[in-house]
Amino acid sequence: MKTLIALAAASFACTPALAKAPIVKAPIARTPTIGAPGMVSAADPRAVAAGVEILKAGGTATDAAIATMLALNVVEPQSSGIGGGSFWVSHAAKSGTVTTIDARETAPHAATPRWFYTADGTPLTHAEAVPGGRSVGVPGALRGMALAHRQSGRLPWARLFQPAIRLARDGFKVSPRFRNSAESFGGHLTPEADATFKVGADGILRNPAQAALLTRIAAHGPDSFYVGPQAQKLVTTVNTATRNPSQMTTGDLASYEAKPRDPVCVPYRSYRICGMGPPSSGGVTVLMILKQLERFDMGKLGKDSPVAWHLFAESSRLAYADRNLYVGDPDYVRVPIEGMLDPAYLASRSALISPDTTLAKVTAGTPPGAPARTPAPVSEVAGTTDLAVADRDGNVVEVTTTVEGPFGSGLVVDGTVLNNELTDFDIVPVDAGYLVANRVEGGKRPRSSMAPTIVYDASGKVRLALGAAGGSTIIAQIAKALIGVLDWNLSAEDAIRLGLVYAPGPVATLEAGTPAATLQPALAKLGERTQVAPLGLKANAIEWRGGRWVGAADPRSEGVAIGEDGRIARPQPMAPVANRPSE
Template sequence: MRYILQSVILGSLLLNPLPLLAVDEDLAPESATGLMRHTPIKADQELVVTAHPLATQAGYSILQQGGSAADAAVAIQAMLTLVEPQSSGLGGGAFMLYWDNVNQQLHAFDGRETAPAYADETLFLKQDGAPMKWWDAMVGGRSVGTPGVLAMLNLSQETFGKLTWNKLFDDTINQAEQGFNVSPRLHQLLASNINPGLGRYPAAKDYFFTAAGDPLPVGHLLKNPQLAQSLRQIAKQGVESFYQGEIASQIVTSVKAAEDNPGKLSIKDMASYQAKLRKPVCMPFRAYRVCGFPPPTSGGVTTLQILKLLERFSNEQLQPGTTSQRQLFTQASRLAYADRARYLADSDFVDVPVKALLDTHYLQQRSQLISTDQDMGKAEAGQPDLVLSRADDRSPELPSTSHFVILDKWGNAVSMTSSIEMAFGSTLMAGGFLLNNQLTDFSFVASQNGKPIANRVEAGKRPRSSMSPIMVFDQNNQLISALGSPGGSRIISYVAESLLVKLTSDISLQQSFELPHVVNRNGTTELEAGTSAEQLAQPLQELGHQIKVRELNSGLHGFYRSSGGPWESAVDPRREGSAMGN
């Protein structure tokens, strides 16, 4: 029997336009647009959880046709390109964890964007040598990296797919031609002026706004024949048409044509892009083995650090939602984010001491810095490798991302985070999809006080990310959970705390997603507005925290399986996601 998750809109929150001249990382470009109640579904085998019902249906349809989790991932990403364009798409990048249940092996597929061959450390510097303002750098071609998500999906599907490539795009092609109804979330993001560059270039302006210049209304039937045409070419000719053919030319032309802020992306950059297969990072935590993605994302290492730093504390001290748990979590976060800022970047270009950062003895020593009754203030990075001398990163990382999970009938699973960076990316379009602005994830300056910054711009380099696809295994190496979230640099906090809560308490994964967020990225402690987290303001201030109440708009999606029980979905109430399974 098939079960479909029902979602009920509970309300909506006002959106405030962002400043035009400066970026404040305390702001979240993809702001809250309401809450939805989700009832978890239980499934014996196939299960799909994504950020949009049409994407969930597209992935589930592929599973019903005999496809694998790798096949379904292609269909889901194609549909998200159409129906959730502000968050991810063919013009962006992604990280995928793939569990091969037959061979009991975990794989990490890297589809992160790369810097053009002609990019260097001056990419985001003005003529006087000062770094550009983030908004000036983000909109237009300068910020566009070589898109990697399609190459990555092709690599994973060639390895683990069961259906033919050309069958995986049918649902999105049909939907793009027939049109889909603009959701309340998409409308509100357009109406909020969340990305002030969205009306600057004709393609996006004409697509997302009416002839009168108004944002498309809720329920508007939005068709995208250009995307349908692009997907037909990709389905028929393979990824070569994207990286070497007509679509590649359209992408490069769009980047160059942004005369107010042109980019350096070339046809050669497109043709030379390669997705990579990397080794996942894993660490024991209590009775579990938790695995994440290695650099160039910081998500896996930092999430594992947070968990390990808290392992010595009792379940009573970590009781979900209490002042004690929030105090301990924020302190572990401070320590892990400090290490993240100094050491984590693309390991193909710089020496990243992953083994040292995850060393048990090192983390046990760092954990002793955590106090139960006093905020430590700004944490300093540790010295896991005494040889390295680095300066802290200076890159704003803002959230426009999507996460989905898939389980197929063979027990194979996908946990994939996909992004175009800022909401609506660079605001440039090509072939019916938005192009990323991921190069702004690099540090705008290359060094500080004579010390190099690991995440500086270099040709061909992948910018550091916070995307954190996660999988959890039991003591018998059996998969029990997969999850992840959007949220910029807060992704790590959202995922780490949900994991911590689930693995140290009896509450469900769905309940852990519904808990109010408390975030500290080694600065101000942020409390989720409009939730019971606001009640923590006074007790945390008494412990020395500087508090800010704000929207914390995660998009957690995942599933979990208790010993001997069915799989159970979990969908973040803060977005419009859904689940399907059998």
């Protein structure tokens, strides 16, 4: 394992056809993957090494995912950690079922729809709302880990913390991505947070306060974070913040629960794709994009076709419009998931797409069961991280986890960043006289674009597990990569590498520094309004190919994939793009 960690550190030197109820269990797996060496893919090699260490110690994919998340907490604090939240999508080899866990943050119960308003009744801008205590939601990541561990963990809880504790205690060399985040987005850090992430003259970052916190949680369990002195410390931090103090209580933390949710699964060509349901908008929106494209021969068009990318942009616009209008926390608003994935409804939306012209205007549709609401703006910023794990028993886990924007709220508790997840709510709760679905309410979970995804082939075998980071671009990243693998027969690595055409609205952004940018003249002839700009993308995947697990990591990041047998998949870096966002 010392060799593995050294190599890692050196890198910086659902069978039924879709009907009225698309929320179904995945097909029973008849996969020969049992006995194949496990695989971990994540955005930092030290975190990947932590997951592989746990696999080699006899841990399950869930155990390895937890260890990887905890290590990411240490080495990639700008993106994720136990001060944030997560969504889990897991495949159980023995039963062949897919399950999901919602560990999304919640608003304090004192929150009202005017949570982000000033005393004189003026709504804060998104940038004004991020720093300080009011943007902090009750963290859910640790409760999600605990629930997953109860369901399918094998090794003792405390064992999973050891790699992260070592990293925090002994220190680690910070990555270029960390430095870029600190320089570009660290202006809202409090003095305590700034001191916490100050890198030593030797280029090493040590976080003894975080090491002590993780040691306590390892020894005493997750309750030690949500009740008692640790909970009081977190509440005091957010309620006495210099900027935007909150009204969180220890009761908000003590009552938090990670929730099992029904996955959303639909067939796509000969495959079945399963993702996370609300409060994530990622799963349903990805599925809508794909289903609206299914009538087109994307395979024949190919990855270099401007028409293919035009179709992708049009389908994205239609899906994002529905996403913005209808998706919120299902415990608080009626989300018409069945209607949004209804075959007849998707066919009617697909019929709006033409290979020759661009829609002059895109509005949300009216799926069966839809309540009357009005659209709300996309407010997520690019952040987050993702990991994918398979073990030799054939279990697969895909987790997307986040503190929202880079370094979250700018607050830290015991060396750990606290999220700014509540700015994923729509700050203004009313639009055109209607309450928006994603308005702030006490105890509610904000809408997310995170879209951890598992794909099954026609025989029920896991073909691919995939996830991404980057705010609302996550949806487009996942849809693009799925088309790359399933339609264009690319490897997961090559599909992730593809440049992105990101079209959540009228203007499509073509990713700078990639072949996507060269499509601009051809897309203009099809009526597309485009701009070329850098996009903060980051994805990870594992796939079953050639009789073994193969890992993939985004060449835009420092991510790698490492097999239980020591195989390291390190992508060739992409050409640098000036001013590319950090996350």
